[in-house]
Amino acid sequence: MLPEVASWLRRRTSVSAQWPLETLLAAKGGTRISVVLPARDEEATVGAIVTAIREDLVERAPLVDEIVVIDSRSTDRTADVAAAAGADVVAQDSVLPEHGRMSGKGEALWKSLAVTSGDVIVFVDADLRGFTSSYVTGLLGPLLTDPAVGYVKGCYDRPLLTGDRPVEGGGGRVTELVARPLINLHWPLLAGVMQPLGGEYAGRRALLERLPFVTGYGVELGLLLDVFQQAGLDAIAQVDLGRRVHAHQTTEALGAMSGQIMLTAWSRLQRHGRMLPLEAPATALTQFRRGADGHDVRVSDVGVGERPPMIEIPEYAEGRRSLLS
Ligand SMILES: O=c1ccn([C@@H]2O[C@H](COP(=O)(O)OP(=O)(O)O[C@H]3O[C@H](CO)[C@@H](O)[C@H](O)[C@H]3O)[C@@H](O)[C@H]2O)c(=O)[nH]1
Numbered sequence: 001m002l003p004e005v006a007s008w009l010r011r012r013t014s015v016s017a018q019w020p021l022e023t024l025l026a027a028k029g030g031t032r033i034s035v036v037l038p039a040r041d042e043e044a045t046v047g048a049i050v051t052a053i054r055e056d057l058v059e060r061a062p063l064v065d066e067i068v069v070i071d072s073r074s075t076d077r078t079a080d081v082a083a084a085a086g087a088d089v090v091a092q093d094s095v096l097p098e099h100g101r102m103s104g105k106g107e108a109l110w111k112s113l114a115v116t117s118g119d120v121i122v123f124v125d126a127d128l129r130g131f132t133s134s135y136v137t138g139l140l141g142p143l144l145t146d147p148a149v150g151y152v153k154g155c156y157d158r159p160l161l162t163g164d165r166p167v168e169g170g171g172g173r174v175t176e177l178v179a180r181p182l183i184n185l186h187w188p189l190l191a192g193v194m195q196p197l198g199g200e201y202a203g204r205r206a207l208l209e210r211l212p213f214v215t216g217y218g219v220e221l222g223l224l225l226d227v228f229q230q231a232g233l234d235a236i237a238q239v240d241l242g243r244r245v246h247a248h249q250t251t252e253a254l255g256a257m258s259g260q261i262m263l264t265a266w267s268r269l270q271r272h273g274r275m276l277p278l279e280a281p282a283t284a285l286t287q288f289r290r291g292a293d294g295h296d297v298r299v300s301d302v303g304v305g306e307r308p309p310m311i312e313i314p315e316y317a318e319g320r321r322s323l324l325s
């Protein structure tokens with residue numbers, strides 16, 4: 001391991017228990033905090049997550065100022081369940097409609113910047129099981145107590161739920177098979193980030209609004225690489241949140257996610273001058289399924305789009321200016 005990585009790990013890794021609520025309340029001062037949950041068809045889990053945050057961090061202690069669920073074109077009761085649990089629910093496509101509709105998780109997160117007011121924003125996936133509010137307090141710890149930190153990633157143990165009992169350490173397959181090797185190959189200084197794709201992280205608005213957001217599942221890798229490029233390793237911290245259990249996607253779906261991750265990495269290699277300009281990679285992914293007469297071919301487009309930094313959107317920038325004046 002590079003000495004810089006070992007040093008970063010020592011200085012910038014903590015565990016959520018190190019950040020008790022009293023410490024955070026004392027450090028919060030006038031900092032507004034938003035929690036954002038992107039959600040597509042998460043009626044089974046979103047309610048319990050919103051309830052835990054509302055009860056522990058809004059009602060019992062005034063730490064979180066708003067909980068916003070971005071409803072990402074759900075076809076189930078996600079919006080109703082989230083609203084009943086106490087979240088402000090915003091339909092992804094109702095935000096900045098004049099800027100069109102892109103799709104996927106990254107689009108939901110980008111749009112969340114335009115409808116929240118926090119100085120610090122905490123993102124939490126809406127498909128987590130066994131969620132506790134210590135996820136949120138843990139992620140807030142370094143941000144509320146150290147002005148040099150701008151971005152905090154969660155890390156955790158990730159079991160794979162299959163059959164009767166979980167396979168410990170078996171989850172996070174795209175992380176282990178695609179993202180981590182890519183990061184170690186091209187961005188070795190980021191090798192200490194234990195869960196680069198994890199969906200639980202927090203950042204300062206002043207930083208997030210200056211970053212482009214990749215659509216789809218490239219958003220986490222894009223943000224991590226861009227924060228590193230713009231703010232440097234020391235602006236990043238990570239907090240051990242314990243264990244993370246979520247709904248697993250099929251291997252086929254993870255293949256498409258991996259394609260998006262690789263294309264995102266490729267775009268940053270080009271943009272950050274780490275690779276000679278080459279012909280753009282193809283975005284068609286060919287996959288196979290056993291059919292009645294041999295193999296059925298499925299071709300999907302795993303190309304990712306990109307939204308510009310939110311601060312470049314006139315409607316948003318105008319709102320920010322009037323807030324600050
Ligand atoms: O179009 C979409 C797709 C997903 N989601 C939500 O985003 C979160 C994560 O999506 P999910 O499909 O559960 O992703 P995972 O399979 O869990 O993928 C992991 O890896 C991805 C790639 O880095 C990250 O985006 C995820 O946060 C991380 O959990 C969930 O709340 C989804 O409901 C949306 O809001 N819109």
Ligand SMILES: O=C(O)[C@H](O)COP(=O)(O)O
Pocket residue numbers: 158159160170171172173174175176197198247248249254
């Ligand atoms: O983060 C990942 O690597 C992907 O979401 C896959 O996770 P899983 O292997 O736990 O389903």
